[in-house]
Amino acid sequence: MACRWTNDLTQADVTPESLWLNRRQVIGGALGAGALGSIVSPAMAEALKPTSWDDITSYNNYYEFGTGKEDPAANAHTLNTSGWAIEVDGMVDAPGRYSVATLTEGLTKEERIYRFRCVEAWSMVVPWNGFELKDILDKVGVQSGAKYVAFETAFRPDQMPGVRYGVLDWPYREGLRLDEAMNPLTLMATGIYGKSIPNQNGAPIRLVVPWKYGFKSIKSIVRITLTDKEPPSSWNTSNAREYGFYSNVNPTVDHPRWSQALERKIGGGLFNPRKPTLMFNGYEDEVASLYDGMDLEKFF
Ligand SMILES: Nc1nc2c(c(=O)[nH]1)N[C@H]1C(S)=C(S)[C@@H](COP(=O)(O)O)O[C@H]1N2
Ligand SMILES: [Mo]
Numbered sequence: 559m560a561c562r563w564t565n566d567l568t569q570a571d572v573t574p575e576s577l578w579l580n581r582r583q584v585i586g587g588a589l590g591a592g593a594l595g596s597i598v599s600p601a602m603a604e605a606l607k608p609t610s611w612d613d614i615t616s617y618n619n620y621y622e623f624g625t626g627k628e629d630p631a632a633n634a635h636t637l638n639t640s641g642w643a644i645e646v647d648g649m650v651d652a653p654g655r656y657s658v659a660t661l662t663e664g665l666t667k668e669e670r671i672y673r674f675r676c677v678e679a680w681s682m683v684v685p686w687n688g689f690e691l692k693d694i695l696d697k698v699g700v701q702s703g704a705k706y707v708a709f710e711t712a713f714r715p716d717q718m719p720g721v722r723y724g725v726l727d728w729p730y731r732e733g734l735r736l737d738e739a740m741n742p743l744t745l746m747a748t749g750i751y752g753k754s755i756p757n758q759n760g761a762p763i764r765l766v767v768p769w770k771y772g773f774k775s776i777k778s779i780v781r782i783t784l785t786d787k788e789p790p791s792s793w794n795t796s797n798a799r800e801y802g803f804y805s806n807v808n809p810t811v812d813h814p815r816w817s818q819a820l821e822r823k824i825g826g827g828l829f830n831p832r833k834p835t836l837m838f839n840g841y842e843d844e845v846a847s848l849y850d851g852m853d854l855e856k857f858f
Contacts, residue, residue, distance in 0.1 A: 609682040611751055613825040617682075618758045620777055621726055622711065622718040629720070630758035636717045637778065639762045648708075648783040651699030658748065658763055661694045669693060682824050686766055687749030692740045700736065700784055707739040708732075708789030709765060710781035726792045732776040733789030733803065734767065737848055743768050743841060746779075769838040769845045771805045802858040806849070807839040811858050 620630035623637075643655045662670050670689050695707070713729035715721050721728050738744060745766040748755055755761045760777025767774045773793050783789070793801035800814050809819045820832035838845050849857075 607683060608685045608751075609823070609825050614682055614684055614750060615756050615758060617824055619772065620720075620758055620760070622713075622720045622728075622730065622778075623758070624720045625723075625725055633719055634757035634761075636719070637712070637714070637757045637761070638717060639757065639778075642762045642780075644763070644779060645781045646694075646698050646783075647781070648785050649701040649704035650784050651701060653698070656698075661697065662689060664697070665689060665693055684766075685751055686745055686747040687752055688745045688747035688763075688766070690742055691744045691746050691765070692742065694746065694782075695739060695784075703786050704784040705736050705786050706784075706789050707734050707736060708781075708783040708785055709734075709776045709779050710783075711776055712778050712780045725796075727790075727795045728792075729780075730776060730792045731789065731795075732765065732774055732791045734774075735848075736784075738767070738845075741845060741848070743844055769807055769841040771807060773801070774805050804849075804854075804857050806854065806858070807835060808837060808854055808858070809835040810837075811855055 616631045617627045618630040619627070620634060623630040623633040641657075643657055644661065645655050646661075647653045691707075709732045711730035712718075713721060734744070745768075746763055747760070747766045748763050750756070750759060755764065757778075760775075760779075763779055764777040765775050765779065774791075788803055791801070791803060791805075793805075794803055807818075812818055818835055821835045822830060822832040836842070
């Protein structure tokens with residue numbers, strides 16, 4: 559409930575931030591009037607409030623541009639995103655180098671500008687624009703033996719000052735199980751608040767996996783590989799004890815060095831208490847069945 563898809567939007571809904579705030583007031587009003595029934599508490603209405611553009615774009619994790627939260631906003635302008643191409647390879651019918659425009663060719667405008675609001679695990683509510691990863695996987699044709707999708711970020715030492723340091727195993731890599739990748743919540747984001755995604759947030763295209771911790775949402779993707787083996791992820795490679803492959807938001811499984819039972823939103827003002835972290839980041843109804851029968855303490 560903390561984040562919601564809406565898939566019934568049109569171009570007219572992709573509005574600047576000011577109009578978003580109006581929409582939010584409308585939404586807040588509807589919630590207040592109990593339009594969604596008794597399950598809606600004031601805390602949930604609060605959770606729908608998008609974080610401001612300034613906070614979303616000035617407090618980031620993108621280690622290729624430095625490990626400080628302010629480093630990506632200061633440094634990521636050097637990334638040249640023009641002529642961007644994504645190499646799609648592995649177990650697909652139509653491997654090749656695709657532009658984002660080619661990958662999304664044939665999708666309706668509504669499909670390409672799907673809007674999404676996300677409470678990232680590190681506590682922002684981002685109104686992403688993008689499309690479902692499934693849309694492009696269907697387009698390239700996933701072969702029957704494929705079980706996982708692997709992703710890679712660009713590795714450009716001349717444009718990425720942070721890759722001089724061995725803080726992570728470059729290029730940044732992430733992976734999903736195929737059924738996770740095909741879930742309609744799994745988004746390829748190309749925008750925020752209806753504007754092009756800024757470099758520090760992963761321009762021109764990044765993954766957003768709403769029910770997993772933020773680091774699964776790999777930025778500035780240049781390669782997508784379909785494979786039958788669990789792919790490496792940079793965080794798991796750097797510290798397997800602390801970061802597992804699944805990385806599902808799970809308040810009951812603690813990170814070895816801290817509890818994950820509470821989280822705090824950025825930009826919440828003076829009265830900004832930490833709130834309980836929700837199982838699967840609030841998407842339990844949508845995704846819990848993906849993990850039926852799995853021991854989530856073992857597969858963390
Ligand atoms: N290539 C790359 N992708 C990345 C990261 C990174 O360092 N490099 N950081 C991850 C982490 S830890 C988080 S919390 C999110 C942050 O996304 P945001 O800055 O858009 O909020 O990006 C993820 N994707
Ligand atoms: Mo993160």
